Amino acid sequence: MRLQINKLFLALSILSALIGLGFLGWILVTLFIKGVSSLHLTLFLNDLVDGGLRNLIVGQLVLALLAALIGIPLGMIAGIYIREYGHGKYANLIRDLSDIMVSAPSIVIGAFVYSFAVAPFGGANGFAGIIALSIMMIPIIINTTDSMLSLVPKELREAGMALGASKYRVILDVVIKAAKVGIMTGVLLAFARIAGETAPLLFTSETSNYFNLDLTESFPSLTVSIYNLANEPEKSSRDLAWAASFILTVMVLLINLAGRYLTRNKK
Amino acid sequence: MEKLFQKISLSSATLVLVLLLGIFTTLFISAKPAVEAFGLQFITDQRWNQEIPLIESSDTVIEDSDDAIIADEDDEDMILDEDDEEDAATKTVFGGLVPIIGTLLSTLIALLFAMPIAMGIAVFLAEIASKNISKFVGMAIELLAAIPSIIFGMWGLYYFAPLIADTFGGYQVSLLTAGLVLGVMILPFMAAVTRDSMNTTPDVLKESAYALGATKFEVVKDIIFPYSKTGIIGSIILALGRALGETMAVAFLIGAVYSLPDKITDPTISIPVAMAVNFGEASGLGESALFYLGLILFVMSFAVISFAKFYFLKRGNA
Amino acid sequence: MPVMKIKNFSFTYAGVEAPSLKNITLPIEKNQITALIGPSGCGKSTLLRSMNRIHDLYPGNKYDGKINLLDLETGKYNNILAIKKENEFIQLRQQVGMIFQKPTPFPMSIFDNVAYGLKIAGIKNKTELSDRVEASLKGSALWKEVHDRLGKSAMGLSGGQQQRLCIARAVAVKPEVLLFDEPTSALDPISTGAIEELIVELKKDVSIAIVTHNMQQASRISDYTAFMYLGDLIEYDKTENIFLNPKEKRTEDYITGRFG
Numbered sequence: 001m002r003l004q005i006n007k008l009f010l011a012l013s014i015l016s017a018l019i020g021l022g023f024l025g026w027i028l029v030t031l032f033i034k035g036v037s038s039l040h041l042t043l044f045l046n047d048l049v050d051g052g053l054r055n056l057i058v059g060q061l062v063l064a065l066l067a068a069l070i071g072i073p074l075g076m077i078a079g080i081y082i083r084e085y086g087h088g089k090y091a092n093l094i095r096d097l098s099d100i101m102v103s104a105p106s107i108v109i110g111a112f113v114y115s116f117a118v119a120p121f122g123g124a125n126g127f128a129g130i131i132a133l134s135i136m137m138i139p140i141i142i143n144t145t146d147s148m149l150s151l152v153p154k155e156l157r158e159a160g161m162a163l164g165a166s167k168y169r170v171i172l173d174v175v176i177k178a179a180k181v182g183i184m185t186g187v188l189l190a191f192a193r194i195a196g197e198t199a200p201l202l203f204t205s206e207t208s209n210y211f212n213l214d215l216t217e218s219f220p221s222l223t224v225s226i227y228n229l230a231n232e233p234e235k236s237s238r239d240l241a242w243a244a245s246f247i248l249t250v251m252v253l254l255i256n257l258a259g260r261y262l263t264r265n266k267k
Numbered sequence: 268m269e270k271l272f273q274k275i276s277l278s279s280a281t282l283v284l285v286l287l288l289g290i291f292t293t294l295f296i297s298a299k300p301a302v303e304a305f306g307l308q309f310i311t312d313q314r315w316n317q318e319i320p321l322i323e324s325s326d327t328v329i330e331d332s333d334d335a336i337i338a339d340e341d342d343e344d345m346i347l348d349e350d351d352e353e354d355a356a357t358k359t360v361f362g363g364l365v366p367i368i369g370t371l372l373s374t375l376i377a378l379l380f381a382m383p384i385a386m387g388i389a390v391f392l393a394e395i396a397s398k399n400i401s402k403f404v405g406m407a408i409e410l411l412a413a414i415p416s417i418i419f420g421m422w423g424l425y426y427f428a429p430l431i432a433d434t435f436g437g438y439q440v441s442l443l444t445a446g447l448v449l450g451v452m453i454l455p456f457m458a459a460v461t462r463d464s465m466n467t468t469p470d471v472l473k474e475s476a477y478a479l480g481a482t483k484f485e486v487v488k489d490i491i492f493p494y495s496k497t498g499i500i501g502s503i504i505l506a507l508g509r510a511l512g513e514t515m516a517v518a519f520l521i522g523a524v525y526s527l528p529d530k531i532t533d534p535t536i537s538i539p540v541a542m543a544v545n546f547g548e549a550s551g552l553g554e555s556a557l558f559y560l561g562l563i564l565f566v567m568s569f570a571v572i573s574f575a576k577f578y579f580l581k582r583g584n585a
Numbered sequence: 586m587p588v589m590k591i592k593n594f595s596f597t598y599a600g601v602e603a604p605s606l607k608n609i610t611l612p613i614e615k616n617q618i619t620a621l622i623g624p625s626g627c628g629k630s631t632l633l634r635s636m637n638r639i640h641d642l643y644p645g646n647k648y649d650g651k652i653n654l655l656d657l658e659t660g661k662y663n664n665i666l667a668i669k670k671e672n673e674f675i676q677l678r679q680q681v682g683m684i685f686q687k688p689t690p691f692p693m694s695i696f697d698n699v700a701y702g703l704k705i706a707g708i709k710n711k712t713e714l715s716d717r718v719e720a721s722l723k724g725s726a727l728w729k730e731v732h733d734r735l736g737k738s739a740m741g742l743s744g745g746q747q748q749r750l751c752i753a754r755a756v757a758v759k760p761e762v763l764l765f766d767e768p769t770s771a772l773d774p775i776s777t778g779a780i781e782e783l784i785v786e787l788k789k790d791v792s793i794a795i796v797t798h799n800m801q802q803a804s805r806i807s808d809y810t811a812f813m814y815l816g817d818l819i820e821y822d823k824t825e826n827i828f829l830n831p832k833e834k835r836t837e838d839y840i841t842g843r844f845g
Contacts, residue, residue, distance in 0.1 A: 006482035013395055016387025017404055020458065023451050024411045027422045034425075074279050081276035087644060094280045097287055100572050103505065105512020107539045108565045111546070111558060112290045115297050135286060142283065158639055159689035159751065163702040163758065164678035166671060168272040173701070177692040189413075196415030199514040199539070203546045226417050227515065230424070245421050249414060256413040260406070269671060 028249075035246020038239040043247075048209040048225060051236070053244050055211035059220030060248075062213070063126065063205065064195040067133035071194075072187055074134075075141025082142070083149040084171050095146060101139035106199040109135050113204050126215030129205025133194045140193065144186025148179040181262055188259030196252040198223035222248050294565060297558035301361060304552060309559060312362020315525040315541075316553060321356045361556035363563065365525050369442065369537040370564070373517060374510045376446025376531075377453055382503060384450075385457035390487055392458070393465040405462075412455035420519030423448040428520060437532020438522065445521035445537070449513055453506040460505065464498025465491050501579025508572035512564065514539035538564040587612035588761055588792040589636065590653040590662060596628075596635055599645025605631050607816045608650070613762065615655075618784065618793040620807035620824070622800060624844065627813040629796045633764050636794065637681040638665060638674065654680065657761060679706060682755035682791075686767040688747035690739035695731050698739045698750055702758040717757055724790075725753035726783055745776025752783060756791070763787065765795040769802070781806050800840065804828045812836045 046052025078098075082091040110132050117128035152175050160170035176183070198221075201207070207224040208217070222244055229241035295302075305312065388408060392401050427448060428439035435443060468491045476486045492499065522534020523544050536544075538560045549557055589612065596606040606628045613619050613636075621629035631640075640646050653662035654677070665677055679702070691698050699718045708714060718735070722728040727749045731742070739750055748768060755763060765784065769777040784793060785806050797803050803810055803824065810827040812820045812835075820827060820836045831837045838844055 002482055002485070006484040009484035009487075010395060013387045013391045016384045017391040017396070019384050020388050020411065020454060021404065021407055023454070024407050026426070027411075027414060027418065030422050030426055031418065074282060077276045078279035078283060081280040085273055085276060086280070091280070094283050096573075096576065098283050099576065100569060101283065101287065103509045103512075103568070103572050105514070105539060105564055105568050107512065107514045107542050108290065108294070108561050108568075111297075111542060111561045112293050114546075115293045138286075139283065142280075153687070153689075155685050155687050155689045156691070158642065159683070159685055160691070160701075161642060162637060162639055162678055162683035162685075163705065163755065164675045165701075165705045166269045166675060168269050169705055173693075174691050180692070192413060196413075196417075198415070198417045199543065202543055223415065223417050223515075226421070227518070230421060230519065241421065245418050249418055252415055253410060253413060256410070260409075 031242075031246045031249050034239075034242040035249075038243035039246070043240075043243055047211045048220070051240065053222065053240070053247065055208065055220040056222040056225050056244065057247060057251075058211070058213075059208070060195060060222035061251075063129050063133060063201070063219060063221060064191060066130045067137055067194055068187075068191050070130070071134040071137030071190070072141055075138045075190075076145045076183070078138070079142040079145025079149065080171060080176075083146045084167070084175070095142075098139040098142040102143060106136060106197060107202070110200040110202055110204055113200070118204055121216075124204065124206040124218035126205045126217065126219030129201045129219055129221070130215070132200035132204045133197060136197065136200055137190050137194050140190040141187065144190065145179075145183055148182035148186060149175060151182065152178045185259045185263045188255055188262070192252050192255035192259065195255065196223065196248060198227055202227075290565065291562075294558055294562040298555055298562045300552055301555035301559040305361065305556070305559075309361070309363045309556075310367060310563070311364050312360065313364045313527060314360045314362045315365060315556075317360050318357040319360055321358055359552060361553065361559075363538075363556070363560050365527055366536050366538040366541040366560055367563065368527060369521065369535040370511060370539070370567075372442055372528075372535075373446040373449055373521060373537055374507055376443065377449035377510050378503065378507055380447050380450030381454045381457055381506065385454050385461060385506075386499075388454070388458040389461035389465055392462045394483060394487060394491070405459075408455045408458055411451075412459070416452065416513060416515040417519075419448055419452055419516035423516055424519045432532070435532055437530060438534050440520055440522040440534050441532045442521060442528050442535050443531045445517045448516050448520055449510050452513060452516060453510050456509065457502050457506040460502030461495075461499050464495035464502065467498065468494045497579045501575045504571060504575035504579065508568050508575060511568050511571065512539060514543050518543050586615065586655070588615045588655045589613035589794075591632075591636075591651075592653065593650035594632075594635065594652055594666075595649040596631055596640075597647040598631075599643065599647075604647075604649075605816050606635070609813075609818045611811055611818055611821055613792055613794050614809060615792050616788050616790075617808040618788050618795060618806055619809040619811065620803035621794065621796045621811050621813060622798070622803050622839075623813035623819075624839065625798070626815070628816045629813050630766055632813070633766055633794060633796045634683075636665075636762070636764055637678050637683050638668065639678075639683060641674065655761070679758050680760055681762045681764060682758065682760040683764045683766065684748070684751050684755055684768050687771055688744055688751055690742065690747045690750055692740065693738070694736045695739050695742070695750065696735040699753050699757050702754060706758060718753075721753040721757040724756055724787070725749045726779065726786075727753055743776075745772050745779060748772060748776065748780060749783065752780070752787075756787065760791060763791045763793050765793065765797075767796055767798060770798065777802075800828075812839060814839070 043053045045054060047055035078094070082095045113128050113132040113135065117131055118124060156174055156178060157170055160174045161167065201221050201224050205219040205221060207228065208220040210220070212220060226241050226244045226248065229237040229244065301309065392405050396404060423444065428444045431444045431447060432439040472490055472494065473486055476490045517537050518540045521537055521540055523536050523540055524534040525536055528535040541560055542557050545553070546557055591609055591611045594606060594609045595604050597604040609632060621632060623629050634640050636652060648666045651664045652666050654665050655662055668674055668677060691701060696718055699721050700714050703714055703717055719728065722731065727746060730746060739747065742750060769780050772780065781802065784795065787793065795807065807824045810822065810824045811818055812827060814835055820831060820833045827836060828840060831840060
């Protein structure tokens, strides 16, 4: 009887794993079928106004990259503070708050940025979108940096300081280097995540039909446009939305896999 | 140089605190007009963007005492000329009950759906699968987590929703569909955190149980789960916190209808969706009401996530 | 004359009531090897780590008494416990180097590892760096094995080689004193022998203090030995006397293996 319960239990557990894999497979296959069938070269050559996705792809990447340019250094330095310099309650407080912010609703962040970067400036603009994305990125980078630094053995730090190096030199020359791979993976994963975000951009940088690189205006976004296209009644819009979804997913998963590839040997 | 570096890093860290306070403050300031206009009744009021006349005859002034109170403030407008019914002074009322209920119910459905599957996956990864299979399946689950939420919306709307409607009847775009897809979205996270908690069980403990002849099921049930109980509960609550704020997938699937669902297969709305859908055109009191909703959501998420962290997920990071 | 004079030194860890070291008075003789031995928890590592104030990476510890370090240029002694400023700490650690129990190669090339202490001391001249790296690696009996792969990562070396690399790195800055904290306990017997030989060689240029839980090692290589127990210095004498003719009963009990 016990053995039968055990067998049932194992079966249920394997079933759950299959369900999980099933959903993944279902989504990926769907994306592939619907996306690939709508793919053609003109999508990459035309902008949305002409039925293509070029401006959206470029725009999304530009937003994500610029947000990363802000978010990565700020996040890393803050992470260094809480792990290397902070010794007490304040560092722990920042660590905890950062952890909470990682799971905070992204639409609220969008609303927050709207209040000071959109409304007073007369409308949607790329800067606001970038700010929203970087606000999302910073806590993630802080967490990852903090975790990776904590894995560096304390003897390494002591050895550095025992040679007469000042603390910041030991951190930059030795500790960060030792944690380099883990931090880079964390950065790539965070980048993949914000590159796929929609809610923070919805009313900050919105989107644009045109190839626009002017950050003071509404800025083309692949994710926001998918949302808009999916809400349009024409079949052509929906097909475009699928093509865009496919491309978005490929982009995000590739970056994600690249990040994981980095630490493939480190486990 | 050392001092400079210390100062810079401290400032960066303080930025987090500043952001958090900034979010709270900004939300509150933007929500203030709505808060002042509707007070706490906002949470229990079903009406959204409804115009109601400022005065109503005593027969029709029903339970909503707020109207009476507010009408008092606008005493002057109470004087209505019977010939001017078209110009009858009205005010617009916003109440957050429907989105709040929608958020809570959709999250509940998501949790109920995801929990058993996530636990099953965690057990599979931690205790049943061989190292290689565990790695592969673990990777797959993490990929599921990496898929952008708008993709879940697309897939959910065109492929999952019809299946649910065929199975359960009712609308394709509904509370149920949204809740289930939300469940699929929080599945990987819950599974990962549960698996990590389970892995903290010392091997010697497990080995002692096996050595007594226990089956895998018994070891999981009697040793591992009790040992990692707090971590598992924490993962569930944390997943709840995340699900509360999920926007895009739910926006595709919940229907964006401002009414309480009679059946689980009816469309309704959630807070993030209300914000996403209405923010563009909203202005004045309407926009403020959206901020009020946002504030409520932010406070809810913050409370739930903090609760999970501090009571269940002590990470010993000192 | 001793290169370091420890006088009535007591040490209490942060947040702890009772001191871990009580009233230690002990010299470190110039160009000699002084071993600190004793059972686990006796405070020998704590004492060693006070000599380069590496404890100060972790705030809140309490010191009492003096640790006087000889300044080779002026001939005067300075109390290193009085150091407060960052650049003075840096200078101290350039004068008093440390080798740890676990080999700690930095994630860089072999050359960069050995040159690290020199670079942060401000030495930029490529020839000088090159010469000093070579000299240190030769002095650590590592040159022959790595001279053709100085640009390769230090992480690829074996445990024994990594430890010799750490020694080369510490020696490159030409310190007065080298502190060894159980340097061979993580190594195999052959590497241990090589490192012991190396340490004995080094004493002509530096003064050495070594913590070891291996009594045979202490008797093999050290000139002076200090036996510690529960935070007190029980006995200090020339090594032969400690091992052949100990004055204190507790010392004798430890040496003969009655406890420890």
